[in-house]
Amino acid sequence: MKHYSAAVIPGDGIGPEVMEVGLSLLQSIADIHGGISFQTESFPWNCQYYREHGRMMPEDGLQRLRPFDVILLGAIGAPGVPDHISVWELILPIRRSFQQYVNLRPIKLLRGLESPLRYKQHDDLDFVVVRENTEGEYSNMGGRLHVGTPYELAVQNNVFTRYGIERIVRFSFELAKATGKTRLTAATKSNGINHSMPFWDEIVKEISSDYPDIETQLTHIDALSAFFVSRPESFDVVVASNLFGDILTDLGAAVVGGLGLAPSGNINPEKQYPSMFEPIHGSAPDIAGKGIANPIATLWSISMMLDHLGERELGKLVLDSIEDVLIAGEVRTPDIGGKATTRELGDAIREQLYRRGG
Known part of the structure; x- marks a missing residue:
């Protein structure tokens, strides 16, 4: 049995919504594979934390993240907190302290779009x-x-x-x-x-x-x-x-269709430090709480995370399942021409994951 640990920072705006779907996908992957497990721990570091504590994360935040294999980030940013604070006091310290000197971003038109x-x-x-x-x-x-x-x-x-x-x-x-x-x-x-x-x-x-x-x-x-x-x-x-x-x-x-489809990996290639995976769409406060955010960028980022961990077959399984749902065209969020909710699209992708991998 392989055990992977992931620090989870849901963040602001639509971040917690897409992260919830992402964590459900991780559990499905573990169910399908049987030989791996994911231990996750969530950290409430976001703009609300800044308003309450005057900083984006505690003084020992980086030390607390250091032992994990990977970090999953939802999105950071909220009205009332300048971007140069939210980004420079959370995302950039993680990237630099953990030598995540590679920011990897695929530009790929998914099948079905x-x-x-x-x-x-x-x-x-x-x-x-x-x-x-x-x-x-x-x-x-x-x-x-x-x-x-x-x-x-x-x-x-x-x-x-x-x-x-x-x-x-x-x-x-x-x-x-x-x-x-x-x-x-x-x-x-x-x-x-x-x-x-x-x-x-x-x-x-x-x-x-x-x-x-x-x-x-x-x-x-x-x-x-x-x-x-x-x-x-x-x-x-x-x-x-x-x-x-x-x-x-x-x-x-x-x-290739919009920021709701765009994943990224902040990679430390030597794996001396945890790498961080995140969608690049930002916190989108205008649609936060409406349940209509596209979770594909987060799920694709998890696919990239699996590749980084050496689980390339599982990474491909996730991406293939995303494309299967897009090709079918029945379940889509509003940004790609549908009426589905974040959860509904996530569930459809998970169901296809079980069909392919089960």
């Missing part, structure tokens, strides 16, 4: 973006001076290290190699950002020499954004800095 790009088919929209997750443009370097005066200023420093660039670029090449992909595209803006981006480009070129069978291309972020729409079929693996990867993956989610 149609892309807003009507002229693109499923085979055209199936690639992955690898986003550097611990430095770059989101480095906590800088500050404000002369606050409240007419000559107030703000300085935000981007931090790019050789170590950080090398490990994310090499991970991306290894991912391409392991999955049989032949193309790697690196996002850049070296024609406008004249120090960090040429540095990034140089390291991409250096490492590419170790992978002669993989076609490597450096593409400016503005053109790359356009190509995500006009020719997404030209991509296999895309590697990008923290900011560029963040923007590209929201665009990627839009062209």
Whole structure:
């Protein structure tokens, strides 16, 4: 019997709603497999916790998360608590302290869905973006001076290290190699950002020499954004800095059906620390409590979690079950053209999981 431990942070808004469905799916997976179990522990760290305690998590929060195999996050953010507090005091400390330097986001049009790009088919929209997750443009370097005066200023420093660039670029090449992909595209803006981006480009070129069978291309972020729409079929693996990867993956989610379908993994590849899996749709306070949030991004994130744990057959089982329900087209949440509730869609996927795996 294999035992996996998961720290659960349901979070804010629709986070608890989609997490409830995700935890039900985990139990179903354990029922089907018989040889694995999941021990979960929930932590009430969210914006309400901040309002009550003046911080997003307790002082020993990271120490409490450290022993777990993985972390499941629902969503963070609520009106009245600035994003730079909710994100910078919870999500980013977890990513950085646990060296989750890979943010992995598949851009894949699921079977049963149609892309807003009507002229693109499923085979055209199936690639992955690898986003550097611990430095770059989101480095906590800088500050404000002369606050409240007419000559107030703000300085935000981007931090790019050789170590950080090398490990994310090499991970991306290894991912391409392991999955049989032949193309790697690196996002850049070296024609406008004249120090960090040429540095990034140089390291991409250096490492590419170790992978002669993989076609490597450096593409400016503005053109790359356009190509995500006009020719997404030209991509296999895309590697990008923290900011560029963040923007590209929201665009990627839009062209495959929306943020409610978009999963992600914050990965520590060496497994020295827990990795964290989360949907990228955010807390969506406008629909919170209505029971209509799409749980697919959370369930797909759990599929990615299973892959990370080495349970790839189970990860595939989850994704195949999601696609089966979408192909049938009978149970869908409003964001993808249906009237089903969060729970109803989750139950339909679980039922298909039992059919396939039972």
